[in-house]
Amino acid sequence: MRATIRTRLTLVFGGLFLLTSAIVLIGADYMVERAFDGSVELRSVKADVPARPQDTGSAPPLPADLSGPEQHDAPNPETMVKAVREDVLGSQAQIRLASIVVMGAVAFALCWWLSGRALRPVHQITDTARRLSLSNLDQRINMKGPRDELKELADTFDAMLERLAHAADDQRRFVANASHELRTPLAVQRAAIEIGLADASPDRVATMRAELLRITERSQRLIDGLLALAQGERGPETRTPVDLAAAVRHSAELYVTPDIQLDLDLRPVTVPGDEALLGRLVDNLVENAVRHNHPGGRVEIRLAPDAGLLISNTGPAIDPGRAAELFQPFRRLHPDRTGSADGAGLGLSIVAAIARAHDLDVTATPNLGGGLTVHVIVPSPRS
Template sequence: MRATIRTRLTLAFGGLFLVAVTLVLFAANRMVERAFDGSVNVWSEESQDRHAPPGIKVPSEFDTERVVRAVRADVLSSQWQITLVSIAVMGVMAFGLCWWLSGRALRPVHRITGTARRLSLSNLDERINMKGPRDELKELADTFDAMLDRLARSAADQRRFVANASHELRTPLAVQRAAIEIGLADASPERVAAMRAELLRSTERSERLIDGLLALAQGERGPRMRTPVDLAAAVRRAVEQHATPGISIDLDLRPVTIAGDEVLFTRLVDNLVQNAVRHNHPGGRVTVRVAPRAGLVISNTGPLVDPGRVDELFQPFRRLHPDRTGSGEGAGLGLSIVAAIAAAHDAAVTATANPDGGLTVHVSLPGTAAAP
């Protein structure tokens, strides 16, 4: 049978206490024995020079020593008996008190264990909420409660993400189904061509959504290995790829090299530049700045954004403005992928709504200054 930690604590502390008491009592008895031996020798020497008073019979030296040794034997025998009884009584008391104290000390642990047994992914609302002094067990319970808070938020985010992903995937599938059913009802060349174009657009949207989901999962997993990444070069490539007539792009690039996954960080820069260009208006402007202390700062013009809801843009499938849907060109995962990749690289991403419209996104890299 496996001994519980309460039993092991009782045996350990009770045994140590019993051994310590036994050693002390045995040492005290030995000291008493030596004291008696010294007294007997002194008494024997003094008895040789003792003069008897008139009318009193003084026992011989042999009789005196015999009496003293008898008294010594009786006293020591009684003392050893009392010592053994004391050791037995103190042993029982020590193990009993250790059993009781260990039970009280482990009571919070049993409470934590009971709470953990009752929890599941569908029931993460219960907390320990331990009261008492700030000791190790209180810190353990608070850490467990904080872990449950993170798990509850993660489970809620996961359920919301699955629901949103299912909704986003259902839309192109519904379009494809309708195009096939309606298009095949009248199989004229014109209807077939229109159905083909609609199916291609729906398939491309599904591909972008799946690609975004894979990028989000890869960004949350983090870089497998870190290599030097030229941030300014990644920005130039993204600007060349997403340059659009009617949108002016101003660059202020200084040499900045970071350690990270080149593919992931290139995807981060690409998403930010693409969003800045896509969610803009004709004749708008995009400003990109890269500096050693400032990190990466991208600002654009565009529709007005509620400052109180800017943080929602970093959540998957969250769109705050009809113009930010991109007319079906995006999957609503751009900034959530940016946030996941940045977190995997120990960077921080913040966004601020511009007073005249658009956003300013700041990627604060490790070692750079905080967002202004």
């Protein structure tokens, strides 16, 4: 069984504390032993030095045989010091062993408790992650305490949950909108078949045929848009230099109409990416600028290395506070910007997805007299 990180921390720090304590105690015993050895050597030197007679007029010392019995029974100082040394060192060894055992137990218990407290935020993050699902992404850790590594980890996890919650909400809205967009033409088709073909006259059949064909084409455009949106969010598998000026000229040739004036000012700009996806980005911008316009309107397209790609058109006025919503799927701001047969509200959302996949920034700004200016910021060639 693999040891947990709490067990490993306890063993490492408890072992280090125990080893340090043992070294200190052994060093202290060694110093005591050296002190006793020095005391014994000093007393041995003093015992070897003969005593000098004092000039005090006192009587000389008595001979050994006349000095009395007390002189023969006097203890030897060196023997006493050695005996005390043996007793003290023996007691020190027992105390050292008992101290090491006690400090080891205390050290490991304290390290186990401290490591548990230190890892408590990690367990809190783990428990929160285990409880998470698509239905309760609103839960957060909300860790309190000093700004340390664990607090930063918990805050990062909370920020990730916030992004996941927004992504899940966007996904639910996208599925609901896509279901609604797909269900509407199917309902119309069913009504046309059940009601419109009840009277199967040649004229009625021709009218219903044209209506069913129009609805089928709209459904096909919607499905193509959903596929393009998914591909744009996935991003390019390989990146090659793409000539944006050539892509803009091609799109202008496809969507040019007699009622709309196109003004082009293109300079060579090369962007690394997928040629098909970047071509779809330019196609959607040019198509939207031409479609959501009025007869006799104008579309200006500017492309430069420093300024990037700017596409501006005339058309209905747009609330500046809601311009950013145009980059969301199925978001429509004007009835005349949608039309049930003109589009599904995926054009600019596909543009935003492709731009993100190519590390490009895209913004939309309403014009004062009506219409919209979309700006795609391309990387500078000097960066």
